[in-house]
Amino acid sequence: MHKIPNPQTPQTNSLLITPNVPLADKNWFGTGGSAKFYCEPADAHQFQQAILYANTHQLEIFILGQGANILISDEGFDGLVIRPMLTNITTLSLNETTALIKADAGVTMPNLIDHCLNNNLLGLEEFSGIPGTVGGSVYINLHYFEFLLANFVIAAEVVHKKNGSLATVDAQWFKFGYNDSELHKKDYFLVNATFKLMLATDEQTAFAKGRKTEIIRHRAHRYPQVRTCGSFFRNFFPHEVTLEVDNKKIIFVAYYLDKIGVKGTLKSGNAIVSPQHANMIVNLGNATSTDIITLAREMQKLVQEKFGILPQAECQLIGFKNFPLL
Numbered sequence: 001m002h003k004i005p006n007p008q009t010p011q012t013n014s015l016l017i018t019p020n021v022p023l024a025d026k027n028w029f030g031t032g033g034s035a036k037f038y039c040e041p042a043d044a045h046q047f048q049q050a051i052l053y054a055n056t057h058q059l060e061i062f063i064l065g066q067g068a069n070i071l072i073s074d075e076g077f078d079g080l081v082i083r084p085m086l087t088n089i090t091t092l093s094l095n096e097t098t099a100l101i102k103a104d105a106g107v108t109m110p111n112l113i114d115h116c117l118n119n120n121l122l123g124l125e126e127f128s129g130i131p132g133t134v135g136g137s138v139y140i141n142l143h144y145f146e147f148l149l150a151n152f153v154i155a156a157e158v159v160h161k162k163n164g165s166l167a168t169v170d171a172q173w174f175k176f177g178y179n180d181s182e183l184h185k186k187d188y189f190l191v192n193a194t195f196k197l198m199l200a201t202d203e204q205t206a207f208a209k210g211r212k213t214e215i216i217r218h219r220a221h222r223y224p225q226v227r228t229c230g231s232f233f234r235n236f237f238p239h240e241v242t243l244e245v246d247n248k249k250i251i252f253v254a255y256y257l258d259k260i261g262v263k264g265t266l267k268s269g270n271a272i273v274s275p276q277h278a279n280m281i282v283n284l285g286n287a288t289s290t291d292i293i294t295l296a297r298e299m300q301k302l303v304q305e306k307f308g309i310l311p312q313a314e315c316q317l318i319g320f321k322n323f324p325l326l
């Protein structure tokens with residue numbers, strides 16, 4: 001165990017860097033090997049310390065949220081896994097119609113949504129029932145039907161991966177797209193984000209709370225809830241597909257997988273395509289990451305053979321020596 005003293009802010013506890021930490025219990029698939037080194041910074045300064053430690057020891061960095069959109073290789077991650085445990089939520093400003101809420105990277109989206117609803121702040125409840133932290137959700141530009149997290153982000157604080165310097169950025173800096181943000185370049189990591197939300201009446205808030213319950217109920221019916229990463233592949237961009245129904249391009253990867261008939265049937269070891277959703281892989285209990293990646297490759301192959309288009313992973317693949325998909 002390495003203990004990094006913190007001379008600049010002595011009131012902050014030193015950051016512990018622990019070697020050889022299993023990651024299977026820290027991701028939603030429940031698979032994968034260990035982190036060579038692991039730490040959980042509790043504030044921005046410790047986050048900076050972790051980055052400097054990695055750079056001093058020439059360790060690759062992986063930032064872990066709730067592990068709801070990752071597959072970690074069975075060999076684990078040969079570097080430093082930083083799991084930001086920064087969990088403050090602060091109201092920055094409030095007027096008659098809107099509020100600015102700053103949430104740290106380690107705050108979970110369900111907690112943030114509950115905090116907002118308890119304070120009559122609306123908007124984020126459309127993402128109810130989706131697991132993950134603010135960090136992971138800004139990274140991917142969380143989406144549910146037409147709702148995008150980018151529509152609420154107005155500013156953020158990020159930390160540079162090399163020198164650990166902090167910077168305040170605006171929403172444009174992120175260059176948000178479908179499944180995309182500036183964070184994908186991995187030059188900066190998110191420390192916190194500021195969201196602009198609507199200040200509502202008690203009646204509007206009661207309605208939004210009901211909507212949250214309804215969304216969660218609907219999702220439980222449609223999607224698997226455990227040992228999955230949600231959608232394994234991203235949807236296609238319109239220019240990638242030619243198939244049209246009613247003059248509309250079919251961009252949904254689940255549509256193509258459904259046509260092939262993989263739902264609840266296609267398996268590899270202890271990984272199976274969910275019986276509920278053709279684009280979701282489920283660990284039946286003791287699958288390995290190799291089972292999951294083998295199944296994903298087979299799904300790609302089937303879609304490519306039948307439709308001539310190749311699904312691309314939405315799930316982030318961590319610690320694989322070579323890119324494991326087609």
Ligand SMILES: Cc1cc2nc3c(=O)[nH]c(=O)nc-3n(C[C@H](O)[C@H](O)[C@H](O)COP(=O)(O)OP(=O)(O)OC[C@H]3O[C@@H](n4cnc5c(N)ncnc54)[C@H](O)[C@@H]3O)c2cc1C
Pocket residue numbers: 028062063064065066067068069070084105130131132133134135136137138139140141142143144183188189190191223224225226228229230231316
């Ligand atoms: C059951 C289920 C349903 C889902 N449904 C949806 C859905 O409807 N819509 C949707 O968009 N997604 C969905 N997902 C995917 C997942 O919930 C989101 O991608 C979520 O935002 C992941 O957050 P996380 O904290 O778990 O990130 P992780 O999975 O831990 O990490 C994902 C990526 O984010 C990066 N990251 C994490 N924190 C930071 C940070 N502070 N700074 C920089 N990068 C960071 C990681 O390095 C990694 O590359 C679903 C997943 C599951 C398991």
